Amino acid sequence: MTGDGAAKTKVVPARILRDIVGHACMAPSVHNTQPWSWHASGNTLELFADTGRQLTVADTRGRNLVISCGAALHHAQVAARALGWEPTVTRLPDGDGSTLLARIRLTPATPPPDAAEALQAIRDRCTDRRRFTSWPVPEERLRHLAATADEWGAHVMVVQDLAEKLRTELLVGRALDRQATDEPLAEEQRQWVNHSARDGVPGVVIPANAPNDTHLRTRFGSGLLTEPERELEGADGLLVMRGASDDSPAWLRTGEGLSALWLRATREGLSVVPLSQVIEVDETRERLRAEVLHGMGTPHLLVRVGWQAISRGALPRTPRRPLDDVLSW
Template sequence: METMPDGRTLESAVALASRAPSLHNSQPWRWTLDADELALFSDSDRILPATDPSGRQMVLSCGAVLHHLRVALTARHWATVVERMPDATNRRCLATLRFRRLDAVTDIDLRMAEAIGRRRTERLPMGAPQEWARAESALQMLVEPAGVRLSAIAEHERPALEELSRRIGGERRSDLAYQTELSWWAGHGMYPDGIPPDALPPGRRTVATEREFPPGNATGESAEAEDRAAILLLSTTTDTRLDWLRSGEALSAVLLACTARGLATCSVTHLTESESSRAFLRETARIEGVPQVMIRVGVRAGPGPDAATPRRPTSAILFRKQS
């Protein structure tokens, strides 16, 4: 019985999984291939210390790429058996994966994998999603196996959320280290990482619940559209590194499921970067757990960008373990 995908299958799956979202498109992950397993490591050289001093969002990003890879391999008829946080002496090692051949793949599996290549982060205003109550219920069931809770932010709470976002933006404007880091990662478009200008909204089209980025040139149909996206919150009971990893996996599942449904999405992380803002979200969403990441979900106004944001080459993230 086959117990390991061939090299070409693994490389193509890793390349596709690298479409996963990450903080400022930093792509802070590394894969190491052994004779019978694949290991996922965080890449501490790519942490953003001013924005993410604890490394929580780095681990969350790695959780997203882990789920993306599992989806990509399933579509290639390979199931994965994952051990998370396998080495207590090595905090960078986040998961190991072993494999078994699948005889059949469902249409849902194929749609989720196909969504990886189509997903784009939509930072422009969105329209309200249709038949949302049914979709939200399906998403809640999707994240439960990861031990993550999905909650919706009520419409009447949106103004308070927008005010919190504006206050955080104001505080960040005077943070030199944060602004220097942001300017390095956002808007340059010269490297296979970071956020290019065409993925950032022009100043007049910013969304109040979004992070303040340098003005870009992303385009949409309506220059005056008000954001009517649904706002979801992923939370966990505790706040360990395992919780961060599982939250990233849940985030990936939500983004891909929404993309497969024809919806646009945007991860919102700046509102969970401080203890005070997380406490506010906990009270706003009326949850007892720990807020990890927010997600905007809606209908894109006009066609989305054709070009995907850049990604690092596979040779920079996949390595064979030295014997």
């Protein structure tokens, strides 16, 4: 066998497979449900949707579940490359509707020069819901983030026009109000706050006493995180992640794009907060499609981008399920 052939058939060590999946599981997920499971076999990793972890009230179709899995799929590809293995991904190999979302085949490769930074960005990324500073995010940066996601097959629109930004904020507020009066949904949400030591959203990362302002209200209500030095004005960047269709293949790409833009933002010192409520409520999703996207595609996720004050301390990490719970052999 030639040197090249020998390299191609090199077996991925189990510790590398564990390391790739460990990094993949640091991905963001709706309510930190971590709705995925992984199966390792030879040089292949398979990603499955764990529908037992689907939000049955807020996410009946599984949109947020698949977007979350797409983010984990992108994390896995970044980690694999950084660890010296080139991933070749087949998405939905058994078709739309199957819980098998992706199969990743790994072949040996030279890690990219920024491998260490790429892995560090995975460890540093988090959802920081504290108020952004009033320093605006330049349009060029937002376009760059959108292009980063587009490279992964996602489609991102920068909401730049002031009237459209205002309209989007109004729709976000309307969705929050709608969901606040939906008792089964509010109950499901409450259950995922301080859910367990391995999943859910800890109260210590939810800002306390969120005032009556859509910039500052989080879906999780008031938490334990105090913010003594609020800035008066916000200049948040808004991105709408959209697809040509509203189904698993398109959601998976949106999840990969979300992860790509979020890791890029993390490396650039920008903070990212996904806002899915405006998509979860039928009426506001439809209005966002018609009034902001002007019918160009269907919205999958709204993303807020801004700067966190440098003086602020790092947030505690949200928990993750143990690797042996999510990875089978």
